[in-house]
Amino acid sequence: MGLTRCKIFGKILHLLLFVIFITIDPSPAKPDQDDEEGIMIKITDTVLEIIQTDEIASEALRTGLLNLSAYADKIHKNVENATKKPVKRGTIVVALSRITKHLPNAAALIQDVSLTNIGIKSSLTILTYKKSIDTQRKISVMNPFLLPINDLFSVTEGPEEITIICSDRSKDIILKNIGSKPKAEINGLVAVSVAFSEKQATTPNIIYTLLSALATKRINIFELVSTYTELSFIIAKEDMEPAIKAMNIYFNK
Template sequence: MLSITNKVERIVLESPFLSEGLRRGLINLSELARQLQPQLESDLWKPVGQAAVVMALRRVTERLPAAAAHGDPALTRRHGQLTARTDLVEMTYRHSEATDACHRQLLAQSGLLQGLYLTVTRGSNEVMVVCSRPLIPLVEEVFAGERLLARLDDLNAVTLQLAAESHRTPGVYHGILKKLAWDKINLVNMISTHTELTLLLEKEHTGAAFSVLSTLVTH
């Protein structure tokens, strides 16, 4: 059976806001303990005293990792691991039998244009195209017969270079997204490859996101 401390630790670690708030000393432990009491009593099937919860919170807080002073080890230790792209558009189409042909045609024709951003992500029912603004006429021409579900303009992208072994690091994405959420930076979408994580952001949030993410990068 779980102890009070173990259960409190699970609750804290599952919430980026609680873990960060406790680590920074921003949360009143007594008030948090009072709010957690009903959930703990329900989960543990026994009465739980507020003082016991406060003590558990103190123990959990002491075990929380300190803020990284030199970046995240899951990010590469080389220059150029944080880059930005501006003036992007995201268009989402309904997947159809013609989608694959549209995709091939788009890649073939866009290959003649150098220095522009283009990525195509295929889901079960949708196809998402993210491209530089000059590519919009080409995308619209190629997907002219397809159903457009959504279009988001005025987006920017920030790409983080990850270490090759980052896929073995538990919570590597959580640590990155937690920092954005803590600073109330809205993430429109994210695209990942083996060693790159690209975050799509509204234009007005890009500067703040770049500033927050730069604290994760080690040089």
Template sequence: MITVTDTIRQIILETPFLEDGLADGIINLSALARQMKPRIERELLKPTSESAILMALKRMLPDIRLSKKVVETFNKDLSDITVRSGLCEYTFVKSATILEKRQQLMQTLRDRQDYFVTFTQGIHEITTILNSSLKPRITEIFAGEEQVSHLDDLAAITLQLTREMVHTPGIHYNILKQLAWQRINVIEVVSTYTEFNIILEKKQIDRSFKLLFRYLHRT
């Protein structure tokens, strides 16, 4: 049976910035309860009171604030942030031959550790993000493959995560939220177990780095 609290939690999940406002105590709970009331009544298929919604919101506040505090505690360990520019992205339709060509590209780079190269394989497509200096090799090796898109003038911000962060809900969201609030578009997000790479347009990289640096090093 769906409860008032369940419905409120769903509304908050659908409106991420609302959670931050509640955690920071900058939202008028009575006004929020009044705004939520029609949606909650539709979900419950029965009338409810603003006071019941207000009480449910107040009961949820400690958990919301604790969740934010946990994430911010882990964020203090995110001191390793680096920038790499001069990147490009290619996306191809996945084919019977494209994996062999990916292996061929990596074979040509086996003795080079200074290149930035990532591959993401989906159901129908495969995307690679790499140094722009490798474009001639991409053109040569992937000749004959169906190209979906090609983006130039990209850069990456790389954050080194700890193993504990990997299992902490909200880490990635709180990082990306800083960019979303400033209307900075993220082209791609690529990660390994403890590396989180945010791919952006080169023109956005300075502003994005400053935002994330201030966020991660604020007192």
């Protein structure tokens, strides 16, 4: 009787092992197609975020001039760091190709600016003060009552500072009227001022285009003064000539 029970138990155990064996697929599971698509979308989003911070590459991609393989090599590590997983270079190239299809409709970063006037004001100074109620009050009564009406005079207030741009001949009047030493004083500056149409005043990237023209010549811009259709770059006197050449490209274009 005991032997019979052992045989029956053995057969049942054998049958269970057989069922378990045939239900387990020894081959590794293939990723679901939806999962693969999700991974690709995440990589594409990451590549898009990277290229949107790279102005030169973004414009080259938009115009079809970017070497996708070379750029994929350049950003490979950044993509892996952002996605926190290994990524093949070919996957990045595919992502760039996907992005390219949507870029031709995007507006160009560099706009076709047409300047109507270029002017220069020399012998300028920048004075920066710590912001206070007393300083604000003293500045408010200076222009136009104490300063020459044709002089450049601009006041910019930040959270902690007040910056004044003025002519050298107005500087002494301002220093005397405020009565305290500025935290910064920069002399020997000029303003290269440009004007454009009202239509272009509402066009995106007009200022960016002009700034880029100066940036390519490595010109440091101390301050910007802008009105509706005018923009003045406050720069060092020695940068005046290359700045004018950069702006002349867009004059009466």
